[in-house]
Amino acid sequence: MNMASAEAHVEGQQHPIGIYFKVWILLFVLSTFSYLVDFYHVEGYLRWSLILIFMLLKAGFIMAIFMHLAWERLALVFALGIPVTFLLVFIFLMTHESDYTLGLRELFFIGGGA
Amino acid sequence: MKGVVSDWSSDQRAFKGVPWGKAMMWIFLLSDTFIFSCFLISYMTVRMSSGVDWPLATELFALSFGDGEPIPMVLIAIMTFILITSSGTMAMAVRFGYQKNRKMTALLLVITAFFGATFVGMQAFEWTKLIVHDGIRPWGNPFGAAQFGAVFFMITGFHGFHVSVGVIFLLIVARKVLKGEYENGTKGFFTSRPGSYEIVETMGLYWHFVDLVWVFIFAFFYLW
Numbered sequence: 001m002n003m004a005s006a007e008a009h010v011e012g013q014q015h016p017i018g019i020y021f022k023v024w025i026l027l028f029v030l031s032t033f034s035y036l037v038d039f040y041h042v043e044g045y046l047r048w049s050l051i052l053i054f055m056l057l058k059a060g061f062i063m064a065i066f067m068h069l070a071w072e073r074l075a076l077v078f079a080l081g082i083p084v085t086f087l088l089v090f091i092f093l094m095t096h097e098s099d100y101t102l103g104l105r106e107l108f109f110i111g112g113g114a
Numbered sequence: 115m116k117g118v119v120s121d122w123s124s125d126q127r128a129f130k131g132v133p134w135g136k137a138m139m140w141i142f143l144l145s146d147t148f149i150f151s152c153f154l155i156s157y158m159t160v161r162m163s164s165g166v167d168w169p170l171a172t173e174l175f176a177l178s179f180g181d182g183e184p185i186p187m188v189l190i191a192i193m194t195f196i197l198i199t200s201s202g203t204m205a206m207a208v209r210f211g212y213q214k215n216r217k218m219t220a221l222l223l224v225i226t227a228f229f230g231a232t233f234v235g236m237q238a239f240e241w242t243k244l245i246v247h248d249g250i251r252p253w254g255n256p257f258g259a260a261q262f263g264a265v266f267f268m269i270t271g272f273h274g275f276h277v278s279v280g281v282i283f284l285l286i287v288a289r290k291v292l293k294g295e296y297e298n299g300t301k302g303f304f305t306s307r308p309g310s311y312e313i314v315e316t317m318g319l320y321w322h323f324v325d326l327v328w329v330f331i332f333a334f335f336y337l338w
Contacts, residue, residue, distance in 0.1 A: 013208070013212075013315060020206055020209070023205075024199070024201075024205075027198045027201075027202075028195065031191070031198060034337060035187065035191045038186060038187055038337050051333050054333070055333035055334075059330070068315075073131060074117055074121075075118050075122055079128075079129070080140060084144070087155075090155055091155055094155050097159065098158070098160075101159075105165045
């Protein structure tokens with residue numbers, strides 16, 4: 001057995017099975033909550049913030065526990081996490097772009113033309 | 115923070131303790147994140163810039179059983195639970211893999227693949243209903259903004275394709291586990307080198323990613 005595979009064998013991600021069950025149940029509960037947001041027709045900012053909170057919690061638990069990021073070294077976590085934050089810039093840009101497009105559409109199409 | 119700097123400047127592997135296959139899978143998943151983000155951000159853009167009302171997902175995705183009242187979004191909720199369950203069984207398969215418990219690993223992988231296939235089947239049902247019954251087309255629909263169909267088919271289709279590919283690879287990995295190919299030095303088809311149970315973990319990363327993407331699709335497309 002060479003060095004690399006001996007090293008890798010020790011390094012494999014092994015965790016007690018109980019934590020997977022706990023996260024599984026947690027994800028079930030969070031999904032039920034987000035479904036109930038729709039079921040009870042929660043509207044407006046409360047709806048959007050609840051959807052976002054449940055979404056981020058679910059995503060966080062999947063990444064941290066199921067994908068083992070909670071136990072990986074920061075060098076990997078940063079390499080994955082930092083590029084993703086640039087998406088916020090993209091979202092910011094496209095939000096303004098859509099406002100502008102909608103404005104033009106309202107002016108020329110929906111408002112019947114200037 | 116100091117650890118990050120020394121890892122990255124160590125002149126050897128930056129990702130210490132991470133086998134190359136796993137690092138490559140993570141980098142692939144990062145690029146895949148950007149693909150799905152592009153889809154979801156385009157969806158945001160067309161929805162925000164449309165002067166026409168967006169079709170109501172709650173009513174569109176409602177199903178009624180027998181003569182009962184339609185239950186909003188019930189199929190999507192079941193699909194969500196199925197995918198989460200498959201993620202749970204996958205995580206356990208990874209654990210049993212490292213313990214070299216071949217039977218349990220293979221069994222859990224096959225169960226995961228079964229849930230994945232069920233998910234795709236339900237998606238096919240959903241698509242059929244929307245195309246045949248509701249008349250949704252990529253270029254228009256009777257309920258509102260014309261872009262709805264294009265966005266829906268593109269995003270859920272691409273996700274469903276990911277699930278389908280995952281199911282195929284889950285079955286391949288399950289077969290290799292069962293035959294003991296990660297212990298006896300059998301060379302892999304793609305890598306031409308002996309595999310190990312790390313491959314189950316790498317496979318798991320892909321599968322959890324598919325679940326992760328669904329979390330975002332569920333929130334932004336179905337619930338928003």
